Structures are given as C-alpha cells and as structure tokens.
C-alpha cells in the first residue's frame with residue numbers, strides 16, 4: 419500500500435558534498451521504501467554522517483537533490499523537519515530532569531501542549547517500558563533505558579521517518595536485543611521508515627531489510643542482506659562422514675551433483691559450495707544414501723555479511739572501522 423508520498427520515503431539523488439579538498443559525498447544516490455528499515459554501512463569517513471545531515475536538513479549538498487517524506491530537503495526544510503525524528507549518537511536528554519519531563523520538553527519543542535502532549539508522553543513511556551522510571555531523573559537510568567528515552571524523544575511528534583545514528587552502540591546484549599525488537603515493531607506495526615547507521619554488521623543483518631554499503635562517498639553495494647550475501651559463492655555445505663564411509667566414493671558422488679562447486683575433503687569432512695543450502699541438503703543426503711555412504715552430520719553455513727563488506731570495500735569491517743580515509 420503506497421504511503422501519502424508514494425512508495426519511497428527517502429530519495430537521495432546524486433548528492434555531492436565537499437569540505438575543502440575532502441570529498442565527503444561523490445554523487446550518492448539511493449531510495450528507501452516507505453515503512454522499511456534501511457541500513458547505511460561504511461567505514462569511518464565513508465560519508466554516512468554527511469548523508470544523515472543533508473537528509474535531516476542540517477547541511478546542504480553542493481549539488482544533487484533529496485526528498486524525505488515527499489518534501490525536498492532544500493526547498494521545504496520545515497516540512498521535512500516536521501516529518502522526521504532524529505536520534506543522534508549523543509543523547510539529547512537532560513540528565514537532571516526526569517524521563518517524563520524530557521519527553522514533555524521534546525513535545526513542547528514541536529508545539530505540543532496540554533492533555534494531548536501528556537497522553538502522548540504516557541503512551542511512549544508505556545511502549546518503551548519506562549513507565550515505572552518515568553519520574554526518576556535520567557542520570558539514574560541504565561544505558562539501555564537512556565537509549566530508549568532518546569528514541570522515544572525522537573518519536574514524540576509522530577514522525578513518519580526516523581533517523582537513528584548507531585542506535586545500539588555501547589549497549590549490553592540484552593539492551594541491544596530490546597532495542598532491535600522495538601525498532602522492528604515500529605517499522606512493522608506503524609509503517610515507520612527507519613534509516614539507521616550502524617557499526618555492527620550483525621545489527622544490519624538482523625534489522626535492515628535493505629542495506630547500502632558506502633565507501634569514499636559513493637555506494638558500492640546495495641540490496642537485502644540475503645541478496646548481498648548470495649553474491650558470494652552460495653552456502654557452504656559441510657558433510658561429516660561416519661568412520662566406516664568410503665571417502666573417495668562420497669567425494670565423487672558430491673562432485674557429480676549439479677549446482678555443487680568447490681568440493682574439498684579434509685579428514686572425514688567434505689565441504690562444498692551450493693547455490694541454496696536449504697534445498698541442497700536433502701539432495702546430498704539422498705545421493706549419499708543411494709551410494710550407501712553413512713553420514714554422521716550435515717551442516718549449512720551462510721556467508722557472513724563481513725565477507726560481502728570485504729569484497730566491496732577491499733577491507734574487512736573490523737579493520738575498516740579503525741581506518742580514517
């Protein structure tokens with residue numbers, strides 16, 4: 419179902435931004451379907467923050483255009499600001515005020531007053547599981563609670579697009595899992611469009627329906643996490659043979675199967691690449707049974723997003739994270 423501004427909540431078209439000699443964005447284009455979670459990934463200095471700043475009207479591109487929620491970021495910045503929520507890495511909360519006071523203040527900044535503001539704040543406190551802590555000052559909150567309050571503040575005026583800059587950096591695993599669940603719920607149930615940047619490939623894989631890998635100000639790869647991973651040579655199927663199995667016979671049988679590549683044998687383990695692991699496993703088992711080769715175990719492993727990242731940026735994610743370009 420198209421939203422009020424069509425199927426795309428964000429359209430960036432050939433964005434260029436330079437800072438003196440440094441080209442932060444070199445013609446970046448992408449679209450974000452309405453109601454989806456979109457992940458922007460890239461090493462330090464790739465241009466993620468610059469992109470966020472342009473889309474949230476805090477910076478102007480040298481050239482190129484962008485629309486957010488159907489409004490042009492340059493010609494209609496006020497309409498864009500009304501339609502978006504922004505949660506930056508640095509918390510915008512006042513630690514000396516209570517959670518409720520912070521939310522009421524955020525509402526007031528958006529012109530919300532009286533009963534409407536109070537009931538919206540109650541609703542958000544409830545949704546983010548902060549009701550019992552609502553009247554405590556924020557400096558007593560755990561990191562996870564503070565982050566939830568940050569996101570609640572970004573949502574107080576009911577935006578249709580939410581920008582989240584590294585939403586779970588510094589959170590413990592439980593708080594991260596809670597935040598993931600909340601972001602997934604917001605997009606699924608409320609058709610909120612979420613653009614997030616993250617340094618956690620696992621987070622991008624888990625949460626983002628589509629990903630854009632940015633490097634040196636341009637898009638180097640995009641697609642669903644599964645699409646990006648399937649660009650690699652498919653799934654790995656690992657067959658552990660029983661001790662009495664005929665190794666040579668098993669290897670020949672697997673090699674002869676169509677759609678099976680790169681068959682290698684190590685000890686009693688046969689590894690191969692297949693296009694689709696889930697459908698290949700029953701076929702592999704059937705072939706080995708026909709040849710009377712006893713099998714101890716079969717496992718399927720999908721390529722990790724880190725492999726995709728390495729392929730497209732020439733650097734592994736962990737190393738790239740430390741490199742300033």
Ligand SMILES: Nc1ncnc2c1ncn2[C@@H]1O[C@H](COP(=O)(O)OP(=O)(O)OP(=O)(O)O)[C@@H](O)[C@H]1O
Nearest residue numbers: 437440442460461462463464465466467468469743
């Ligand atoms: N205000 C500025 N003045 C000068 N150079 C800047 C400015 N802002 C960004 N840059 C440069 O532009 C490039 C892109 O920076 P940007 O902050 O967009 O990258 P990023 O992908 O968000 O990185 P990070 O993950 O470190 O936040 C970098 O080379 C950066 O040094």
